[in-house]
Every structure is written in C-alpha cells, then in structure tokens.
Amino acid sequence: MSVRTTARNGISRTATTTATGLRATAVAVLAAAALVSCSQGQTEGGLGADLSATASPSADQAENADSVEDAEPAADEATEEPTAPAEPAPELVRDAFATLQATLNDTCTPGAGDCAYFLGRVTRELTELDEAMRADQKGPGHFKQPLADMKVLFGKLGEDRSTPHLEKHFSEIVSTRDGINTWMQDHPDDYR
Incomplete structure (x- = not known):
C-alpha cells in the first residue's frame, strides 16, 4: 500500500508541477502578446496597421533603405536648431x-x-x-x-x-x- 501511495503522490506532484509550468507559460505568452500589441500601436500604422507588414520586417529591405536615406537629412535638419536658450514668454x-x-x-x-x-x-x-x-x-x-x-x-x-x-x-x-x-x-x- 505504501508503494501505491508513493506512486500516487509522485503522479500528483508531477501533475501539479506540470500545471504550474503551463500556467507560467500561459502568463508569459499573454505578456508577450500584450507587448506586441502595444508596440504595434507605436508604429506608423498605429493599432489598425496591417499585421503582415510588421510580421516580416525584411520583406522590403530596399524600400526601407531608401526611407532611411531620406530620414537622415531630416534628422540633420532637426539637430541644426539654434542652441541659444529661448527666453520664457512673459506671463500673461x-x-x-x-x-x-x-x-x-x-x-x-x-x-x-x-x-x-x-x-x-x-x-x-x-x-x-x-x-x-x-x-x-x-x-x-x-x-x-x-x-x-x-x-x-x-x-x-x-x-x-x-x-x-x-x-x-x-x-x-x-x-x-x-x-x-x-x-x-x-x-x-x-x-x-
């Protein structure tokens, strides 16, 4: 009888450990899904963006390279702002x-x-x-x-x-x- 009890306890512990592992995996998957959905809201397309475009980022590497080249002059222009501190506007x-x-x-x-x-x-x-x-x-x-x-x-x-x-x-x-x-x-x- 002690062998049966030991076997049942072992099976019970294994089932509990497996269930705990499954719960942890489920939580991790949900957290990853939430992060993906949050990061999609910050892309150009916003929340309604086509998911296929974000699923394969290397699909149009040539197009991405062109957009990076176009963005570089814009970034240079943005950093050429005057360095003098702006005076605070007088209080109304x-x-x-x-x-x-x-x-x-x-x-x-x-x-x-x-x-x-x-x-x-x-x-x-x-x-x-x-x-x-x-x-x-x-x-x-x-x-x-x-x-x-x-x-x-x-x-x-x-x-x-x-x-x-x-x-x-x-x-x-x-x-x-x-x-x-x-x-x-x-x-x-x-x-x-």
Whole structure:
C-alpha cells in the first residue's frame, strides 16, 4: 500500500508541477502578446496597421533603405536648431492679475512678525504684473495707470526687499494692489 501511495503522490506532484509550468507559460505568452500589441500601436500604422507588414520586417529591405536615406537629412535638419536658450514668454496679464487677486483677502500686522511672506508675495506679484503689462501685445500705453502706480511704488521700495523695509511701506504696497484691482475690474477684457 505504501508503494501505491508513493506512486500516487509522485503522479500528483508531477501533475501539479506540470500545471504550474503551463500556467507560467500561459502568463508569459499573454505578456508577450500584450507587448506586441502595444508596440504595434507605436508604429506608423498605429493599432489598425496591417499585421503582415510588421510580421516580416525584411520583406522590403530596399524600400526601407531608401526611407532611411531620406530620414537622415531630416534628422540633420532637426539637430541644426539654434542652441541659444529661448527666453520664457512673459506671463500673461490675466495670469499675473489672477495671482495678485489671490492676495486680496490676505493681510498682516506690521511689526507683529507675520508680514514677511505676505508683503514679499504681494511685491513679487506686482513685479510680475508690471512685467506682463509691459510685454502685452496691447502695449504699455493700454495699462498706463497701473504701470504708473507700480512705478511710484517701486521707486519708494528701491531694491530693498527686506521685511522691515516692506513693513515701512505697508500702506503703499496694499493701496497699490487694491488700486490695480479696481482698475482691472473696470477693464474686464484684460483679465477674462
């Protein structure tokens, strides 16, 4: 009886090993099929391409050689782009104004230690809006009032962007921001 049990266990283990091997093979075949279908989507013909064309890549070697020769000049032309870095496009007035508007409900108390971020941010947003208005296709003449207000503010601030200096000019910074907001609300075509 022990011989039968041993024989059955051996057959059972062999069947289990074979089944596991078949499952692993099936998974590998499915993975390979998925890779093939994904790579066909990246060819010229896309997913609807003729599968016979991708099945035998050496069918038209002469035609492929001609297309490679045609592609070489195109590749050379693509690498002849100017090497100078392109300057970033100025921020649109609409986008710059939106970030300034996001500060409208914010404030701080000068001298209380909570103004560093707020005043730095409002000053930065005003600077970016100034740059966007000067670069806008409508021209700086269209934004005459806000640009004049920012010029006065930046003249008072100078280059010093330290917190104590910005706190000293707190009312000018906030009133310039609010004045520009009012002007922009009267010119909705500039920010919508």
